[in-house]
Amino acid sequence: MTNRRPSFLVYGLLGAFVLGSAFPFYWSYLVASRDNSVLTGDFTLIPGGNFIANASRVFDSIPFWKALGNSFIVSGTVTLSVVLLSTLAGFAFAKLRFRGRGVLFLFVVATLAVPTQLGIIPLYMAMAEFGWAGELEAVIVPNLVTAFGVFWMRQYLVDAIPDELVEAARMDGCSLWRTFWHVALPAARPAAAMLGVFTFMQSWNDFLWPLVVLNADNPTLQVALEKLQSGYYVDYSLVLAGTTLATIPVLIVFLVLGRQIVAGVMQGAVKG
């Protein structure tokens, strides 16, 4: 707890941990860059020259670009909606007074612990009934707003907006919607950005429900990867070329927004 710089041992241990964290990514590229026949027994850590060839086999085997586009559409729509609707509800819970507010908010918090994933059977039946099975609506609509989002935004907005500001807007004859739009939404920006990043990553990685409700012709990226792997003979240089390609967008996001993601995880720990 002193301000001394730590010893090399600390850096060494942390370095080993981070190397271990990064290794599977590198391994994925390593296998993807080689010829499948080289995979027998002898391992080296030097990449081969076949990555482009293997990647183009991925494009032949699964509708990769379509899956990538679908994943962007799904995660993008879900993220926008979650951020907007959670901020709206969070603003109401934090700053507006209405009958039953306490009970309703308690209900939101309680639903955080409910494993709603276990309702997939009726959900699947309903989607089939609506004719949404196989369509992107089926993976978008159930995720348009989350209990976590509402909780997160409410916790932030309680302190972020002075009550006087909301009151002043009302005195000026602002409707509550305009107050939300012009006062709450700008004030919510830092927390909303974090919620957006987390929602996007979560939606991007969602697997069980998309696997149930989508098919191989119109998949998200995760579902497409599963199809790539589910042949009777697993060709790892092909499959890991797929995982490498699928990892690249996420790594870019992480390099750009990593600092914010770190801050978000740590703040969530203190607030939640």
Add this chain to the structure above:
Amino acid sequence: MTATLPEVEDRGRANTARPRPPRRHRLSNLDAKVSPYLFVAPFFVLFGAIGLFPLLYTAYVSLFDWEVGDDEPAFIGLENFRTLVADDQFWNALFNTFSIFLLSSAPQVVVAVVIAALLNANLRARTGWRMGVLLPYVASLVALTIIFGNLFGPQYGLVNDVLGLVGIEPIDWQASTFGSHVAIASMVNWRWTGYNALIILAAMQAIPRDVYEAAVVDGASALRQFFSITLPMLKPTLIFVIVTSTIGGLQIFTEPKLFEPAGGSGGGTEHQYQTVVLYLYQSAFQGLDLGYASAIAWVLFLIVIAVAGLNFLITRRAVR
């Protein structure tokens, strides 16, 4: 017209002595009364339609002999649950779920505390280290599982190659019960240890400094400080980490699903790593028996609630 009701936390914090707006239009009155409900409505409507209703309807479906495509499923009461209690595959799946959960939660928390303590040192390039630790958290779970399936390959996997260097016979990570659980648990550990380390780090930094200063005055060593101050004060956070990993861990699906090559859902030839949600998936979407799968879902739901509730009670006691 508002403020007639008991407030939650921030009662009387602001609006106490403020004069009412002089003019009140009927329209703005209506706005103040109705809009808050409209603002929170999307969540409740969606949760009702997508969360609550399906859960309740699952209980209803579980009382029927209901195959996919049945127009008039037959009501059979608790028959599905009776079958379930006598179903070895279900108990096996429950055992696997808890076994994988224990193998992944216990080591994870211990390592996360150590990493958090290291990160709490006065490091150069602090944010860089934190990002490095969090890297696995952003990885796509599907990609990660496929990669680990390759690393733990029974014949030419890297893990067996490395074990071979120190003279250990290759282990068939697919075929053995314990081996497959270890392989799956390492995927969970790899993904979540760094994330939990950051949560614990945040809690460490919230511990007031003067506590340590007092300890230093009393001549306590760094190690002693860690065990007598840091660890006890981390207890609520540790239990929070354990509770959240419980709720997720009992519903583990992606890792065991993708650990099996060729797209199977049996969790291995002998179901040696089939978890409860994987069994649910297999029953519903490959066996097409929606009634039975719903019974599995409901039993698991009750187990998750029970375990989470138990954890909550422990948490409350620990915080006091």
